[in-house]
Amino acid sequence: MSAVTASRYPAEYESIAPLLPGQNLPWLQQLRSEALQAFSAKGFPSPREEEWRYTNVSGIEKKLFSVPASQADSEVDDWLKAYQLADAWSVVLVNGRFSAELSTLNGLPDGVSILSLADALATQAAQVQSHLGQAVANSEHGFVAFNTAWFSDGLFVHVPPKQVLAKPIQLLHIVTQADALATTRNTIIIDESAQASVVETFVGADNAYLTAAVTEVFVGQNADLTLYKMQSESEKAYHFGGIYIKQERDARFAHHNFAFGGLLARSDIHADLGHASECVLNGLYLGVKRQHIDNHTRINHLKPYGISRETYKGVLDDKARGVFQGRVIVFEDAQKTDSQMNNRNLLLSVDAEVDTKPQLEIYADDVKCGHGVTVGQLDDKSVFYLQSRCIDEETARNMLTFAFANEMVDKISIKSLHDNVLEQVLARFPQQGVDKEWL
């Protein structure tokens, strides 16, 4: 076989492999070796692939991001203070590894598992085995294969049938080391008629680093999961986060995707809907400077009576570039599907750019589907109206931009997370003399 690979990373794998969890599990070793092979053959996705044509990830190959030897004595207090949600169970990963001291996991209800994936592999390997790789295949693209081979830890959640969690669960992902590679794999299993909300928070020090996360989500029959993603990575970081969701009959899933950070950030959100299941995908991306923020969603309506609602909003300033690729596929079987997709963009500078590509593919004949896209600037009439009400021009523009973005922030139902995201958005669009109580 040819020794030429598309990536320089496989050459490192041998030295990294012994550090990875699950050494004693033959099925996992097998899975990892298949993934390594798949990744070695193809490398990271190339812009030649249709689904990656707007996003060039070759920067990841320009320097070698490496797995930190240990999580070391990283100073993370500031991150915890700023981002760890009060009143939530939390799993904290520092540089891709679980920190038991920093995590909050006391008082879990009986039968509920919230722990690190490495611990889950040690204590409930069978449960992990039956889910890992079941929501997404390594063949999906290079990042998934890479993640399967390289993952160092992650979040594992299992909520048993009918259990309704009183508190949200947070995965707080902090990368402190320069040039670090943090590869995390998360598995979230919500059993029949159970209910939970999970927050994934990605932050990091002002360095270049690579976060490569894959989250697999299983929402059981009539179960309900709200998943939030708060991506506030460093402006020098690469972020790839793939979220793959399997929804059983009558399952409800909502995703709120806040993409604010990263030099280059890409999220893939793919949901498979069962009979009469409901999927809500909301997103807000804010780009400044030279940020490149790509959100790629796919909703597969596989069975009848599914409902999907998707709203993504973007605000791009300076030379930032946004990408929205939203695909909704209604399969032959999925009669009575009701689907709406919307992408609205605000460009604040002449150099800002957005590529938006909603795609609807319908193979059933009795469905109700629609989509809409807008790309625009702030309305001069509105700016003048606010100015005529004493508001300086900069505040007026920020007020209007903020209002545009806040529609998505408003949908957050966890108070502490809502306030946290709100602060971040307000900081981006500062306004004089206002009172945020009255938003």
Next chain:
Amino acid sequence: MLSIKNLHVSVGDKPILKGINLEIKAGEIHAIMGPNGSGKSTLSHVLSGKSGYTVTEGSVTYQGKDLIEMAPDIRAREGVFLAFQYPVEIPGVSNVYLLKAALNAIRKHHGEPEVDAMDFLTLVKEKVRLLEMDEKFLYRAVNEGFSGGEKKRNEILQMAILEPKLCILDETDSGLDIDALKIVSEGVNSLRSPERSFVMVTHYQRLLDYIKPDYVHVLAHGQIVKSGGPELALELEEKGYSWLEEQVAA
């Protein structure tokens, strides 16, 4: 308070105002009437600083300062208020949010500290009652989904709270039913003071029954073609504008 001298204004190459002269003293109420397209809104916009208009000749002095040189928000903080003929909807920005920001901007401009939260609410609620509005309007997005009459009333609410010195009302009465007209007029009348002046653009004598002007001016083809007292409005109601337009043409 306001002195407009030989004001010529164009939009692009098109002259719209062609030599307006108008002197408004503190405490006075001036009504401006005139046919559609004569330049009434243009004058209102130019006074409040909307972009897109070029002053090609003449001057506007407000409280001794060159008004044309001032940014729109500075004019507003100095006390110029325009009640829009077509108020703009601002989704996502609530009325109270905007009002607080506006009030604080005025205070900052005058070197005063930010308004106390309790005082602010007391003031706002008092004015809401004055205009017989539902308090719920305060927490709704500015003008979003408001009926035509509600929007006009909301403009006067803002005016009552910001307490400007020069109030320009561009057809605030158009589209109001008689009850709303009464309430809005009472609101305006309650703001009358020796320090405050009003410019009221209107098509209807009806408004002037409630708010009695000191002067009535007729604007036609970008010029003030006639000025007089309140009785001029009655005459216009009877005869229309054509006799004046003919006079100018002649």
